[in-house]
Amino acid sequence: xxxxxRLLRAERSWSQxxxxxxxxxxxxxxxxxxxxxxxxxxxxxxxxxELFNLAIEEIFVSPASRSSGAI
Amino acid sequence: MFGARWSDFTPAQRxxxxxxxxxxxIYVIVLPPLVWMRANTAVAGYIPALMGIAASLPVLxxxxxxxxxxxxxxxxxxxxLTLRRNAIATNATMGAAVVWGFLQAFGAMPLVEAYWVPxxxxxxxxxxxxxxxxxxxxxxx
Numbered sequence: 001x002x003x004x005x006r007l008l009r010a011e012r013s014w015s016q017x018x019x020x021x022x023x024x025x026x027x028x029x030x031x032x033x034x035x036x037x038x039x040x041x042x043x044x045x046x047x048x049x050e051l052f053n054l055a056i057e058e059i060f061v062s063p064a065s066r067s068s069g070a071i
Numbered sequence: 072m073f074g075a076r077w078s079d080f081t082p083a084q085r086x087x088x089x090x091x092x093x094x095x096x097i098y099v100i101v102l103p104p105l106v107w108m109r110a111n112t113a114v115a116g117y118i119p120a121l122m123g124i125a126a127s128l129p130v131l132x133x134x135x136x137x138x139x140x141x142x143x144x145x146x147x148x149x150x151x152l153t154l155r156r157n158a159i160a161t162n163a164t165m166g167a168a169v170v171w172g173f174l175q176a177f178g179a180m181p182l183v184e185a186y187w188v189p190x191x192x193x194x195x196x197x198x199x200x201x202x203x204x205x206x207x208x209x210x211x212x
Contacts (some may be wrong), residue, residue: 025147026081026146038148038151042146
């Protein structure tokens with residue numbers, strides 16, 4: 001699933017390790033989510049959204065809406 | 072390059088690795104004297120059964136450690152990777168055991184001791200773990 005996590009992290013000058021510590025996950029998890037290799041669970045997606053003060057859909061791109069051209 | 076550094080391990084992975092290394096050490100210490108006793112002494116009665124159980128206990132401990140790891144792991148990504156690896160290793164090992172069993176039954180393959188089945192499971196699991204760590208390390212630079 002595509003997402004804006006890398007961009008949001010870069011805007012705050014956080015390293016993957018910084019973000020991992022804030023989310024209480026491993027650096028590999030952050031890397032896997034950023035590169036779209038792993039889709040986080042709903043609780044983790046909420047933690048990410050709350051950390052950036054954004055809605056989940058402002059961070060993660062729905063595959064359905066992307067394929068239909070809605071976004 | 073290979074990206075699996077000790078500092079990259081989650082606390083649950085570090086604890087599991089420590090447990091497995093201790094159990095392997097016990098296995099390496101316990102097995103040779105048991106094998107020697109079996110080959111060179113006249114053990115009888117319930118002693119061979121006890122020896123077999125003693126040899127298998129460290130390996131049982133390793134499987135128990137896997138269960139404990141999956142329960143302790145708080146990082147959902149690593150938990151998912153481990154579950155996927157375990158599922159692949161289980162399917163491949165069971166498949167190989169079934170094929171070998173029938174080949175053996177039809178006389179096409181020799182008898183293989185059953186304790187090789189978990190050994191194959193651990194090897195397949197480790198291979199996928201190393202391949203995954205290598206792939207992640209290469210992509211992360």
